[in-house]
Structures are given as structure tokens and as C-alpha cells.
Amino acid sequence: MLDVVYAQLSDPGCVRDHNEDYLGCVPPQDEEQARTHGWLFALADGVGGHQRGEVASSLAVEKLLAGFRNALPGEPYTTLLPRLVQAANTQVFEAGLTAGSSGASMATTVVACALRYDRAIVSHVGDSRCYLVRQQYAVSLTRDHTVSSEQQRLGLVSAREAAGTATSHLLSRALGTEMFVSVETSEHQIFPGDTLLLCSDGLHHSVNSEDIVAVTSKTASFEQAAATLVALAKERDGSDNISVQLIGVRAVERVGMYRGRHYKIQ
Numbered sequence: 001m002l003d004v005v006y007a008q009l010s011d012p013g014c015v016r017d018h019n020e021d022y023l024g025c026v027p028p029q030d031e032e033q034a035r036t037h038g039w040l041f042a043l044a045d046g047v048g049g050h051q052r053g054e055v056a057s058s059l060a061v062e063k064l065l066a067g068f069r070n071a072l073p074g075e076p077y078t079t080l081l082p083r084l085v086q087a088a089n090t091q092v093f094e095a096g097l098t099a100g101s102s103g104a105s106m107a108t109t110v111v112a113c114a115l116r117y118d119r120a121i122v123s124h125v126g127d128s129r130c131y132l133v134r135q136q137y138a139v140s141l142t143r144d145h146t147v148s149s150e151q152q153r154l155g156l157v158s159a160r161e162a163a164g165t166a167t168s169h170l171l172s173r174a175l176g177t178e179m180f181v182s183v184e185t186s187e188h189q190i191f192p193g194d195t196l197l198l199c200s201d202g203l204h205h206s207v208n209s210e211d212i213v214a215v216t217s218k219t220a221s222f223e224q225a226a227a228t229l230v231a232l233a234k235e236r237d238g239s240d241n242i243s244v245q246l247i248g249v250r251a252v253e254r255v256g257m258y259r260g261r262h263y264k265i266q
Contacts, residue, residue, distance in 0.1 A: 001031055002117060003251040004039060007222035011230050013202060014238030020046035020053035021200050021243040022061045026068050035253075036073035038116030040065065041245050045128050045200040046108040047174065052099070056108035059095055060088040060175050064112055077114045077121035082183040085110060085123050085175070092176030107176040111142060111198050118252035120196060123185040126174045129204050132188065133195040133216055138209035141186060145173045169201070196247040199229075202240035206233045222246040 006027075012019040023043040028034040042064045046053025067084040088110060096106040109126025120141075122130045127144040147170045175181060190196075195216050207229055215232070219225040226244050233242045 001034055001251065001253050002038065002115060002249075004115065005222060005248045005250060006041070006246060007226045008041075008243075008245040009223075009226040009230055010243040011234065011241065013241050014234050016239075016241060018054065019241045020057055021202070021241040022046065022054065022057035023198075023243050023245055024061045024065050025245070026065050035116070037068070037071065038077075038114055039247075040068040040112065040114045041196075041198055041247060042110065042112040043128055043198045043200060043243055043245055044108045044110045044175075045126065045202070045241065045243070046106075047171070052096075052106040053108065055095065056092045056106045056176055057110075059091050060108050060110050063088040063091045064110070068114070077116065077119070078185060078187060081112055081114055081121050081123040082185050085112065085125060085183045086181065089125070089175045089181045090179070093179055096176055107171075107174040109145075109171065109200070110175055113196055113198060113247070115190065115196075115247070115249075117255045118190055120188045120190050121185065122188070123183050125181055125183055126171050127169075127201050129199055129201075131197040131199070131209065131212060132190075133197065133213055134191070134193070136213055136217060138197075138212045140209070141188060142184070145184070146170055147172050190249050190252060192249055192251055194249040196249070198245040198247075200241060200243045202237075202242035203229060203233045203244055205240070206236040216246065222248055 010021050026040040042061045044057035044060045046057035064084050109128040111124040111128040111130050114121045122141050124142045130141045131138050150172050215228050216225050230242050
């Protein structure tokens with residue numbers, strides 16, 4: 001059976017007087033639910049000012065968590081997660097319309113990771129990230145939805161130019177700005193010893209993949225690792241809210257699929 005440990009931490013940083021990040025998770029209640037529903041982790045970074053960002057991020061994550069809890073047993077994550085993110089987008093978009101002019105710019109990023117058996121499905125919108133740490137190497141499983149990143153993917157600018165442009169923090173898509181949003185989703189096989197890390201840009205703008213590997217591999221517990229990563233981000237910058245979720249994979253259940261049903265692989 002899939003067995004994971006986790007820790008999560010959110011901090012307002014050194015400059016802002018409130019936190020517009022929001023995070024949450026849905027762990028299974030027993031072994032049966034671990035197989036039928038699995039685990040969900042979600043993190044959002046609200047934008048909009050006047051405390052509307054924190055409303056957007058909390059609405060998005062709570063909508064995701066509630067939808068996951070009420071999902072049909074065994075529903076494929078590759079369809080479930082994008083559907084839940086779209087529902088979260090609708091929630092934020094409609095809340096912005098209801099709020100009138102004060103909510104017109106209400107929006108949020110979101111990154112969600114669902115785990116079951118030996119698979120992790122990641123869906124995201126915006127520039128909050130999910131990293132996979134394996135064998136002393138960390139790689140981002142998401143790509144930033146920012147104007148500069150899109151320009152880099154099109155070959156219009158180099159990676160160095162993209163990092164230094166004024167549009168490096170300007171989102172090209174986010175939840176709540178339109179009635180529908182393009183959700184990016186990917187599937188990954190996981191192994192015992194893997195670590196998944198979800199974070200807002202307050203962390204990854206000042207803490208790189210080498211730092212993530214160093215902290216997660218040398219710290220005794222995930223709670224300490226999360227605290228160390230947040231402290232490092234505050235030391236180097238701290239101008240933004242900082243949030244991180246760490247998920248350690250201790251055991252997996254290898255399965256195959258035949259005629260729409262899972263079967264265990266010995």
C-alpha cells in the first residue's frame with residue numbers, strides 16, 4: 001500500500017503583513033480509502049491585493065479538497081484533478097464577480113498533487129511549483145505560467161533573459177481571471193525514497209533545486225526541513241509569502257491496468 005509522510009508550512013515572509021498563500025491536504029482515513037481515493041495535496045498563492053488574494057487562494061484550495069473528498073472511488077486522477085481545478089476556477093471567478101469592483105482582480109495560482117498506488121498526478125495553473133526529489137537530484141514537474149516563461153518556450157528569449165525581464169513575475173494564466181482556464185496536468189511514477197515538494201514562488205524564487213536537495217537529504221524530519229527551507233527563503237529575500245508542502249514516499253503499491261481495473265504487480 002502507498003505509504004507517505006508529510007509536513008507543510010506557510011509564512012507571511014519579512015515584508016507583508018498578511019499571508020495570501022493557502023495550503024491543505026486530504027489524507028486517506030484507512031487502507032481501503034488509500035486505494036480508492038489516495039492522497040491530495042494542494043497549494044495556492046493568491047493575487048489581487050486588498051486581502052482579495054487570500055480569499056481567492058482559500059476558496060480554490062477548499063474547493064479542491066471538498067471535491068476530492070466527494071470524488072467517486074477509483075476515479076482516474078488524470079480526469080479528476082483537471083475537473084476539480086476547473087471547479088475551483090469557477091468558484092474564484094464567481095466570487096470575484098459577486099465582490100464587484102473590489103474583486104475584479106481577484107485571482108490565484110494553484111498546484112495540486114494526488115497520489116495513489118505508485119503514481120503521482122500533478123495539475124497546476126500559474127507559477128506555484130511541484131518538484132520531485134530523487135537520488136540527490138531535484139526536478140520541477142511543473143512549468144511556470146508566466147509571460148517570460150512562455151516567451152522562453154517560444155524561443156523569443158533565453159533562460160537568462162527570461163529570468164531578468166520585468167515580466168518574470170507576470171502570470172500568463174491564473175484561476176479566477178476568466179470563466180475557463182487551461183489546466184496543465186502530468187503523470188509520474190513514484191518510488192520509495194522519493195520526495196515531492198509543492199511551493200509558492202516565495203520559496204522557489206530564492207531557493208533553488210540544489211538547496212532543496214541539500215535540505216531534504218540532510219534534515220532529520222520533514223517538519224524541520226520545511227522550517228529550514230522557509231527560513232532560507234526569508235534570509236535570502238522574504239519579500240513575498242512563503243509556503244511549502246513536503247511529501248515523503250515510504251512505500252508504494254505497484255499496479256497495472258487491465259480492462260479498466262487495477263491489478264497488483266508482484
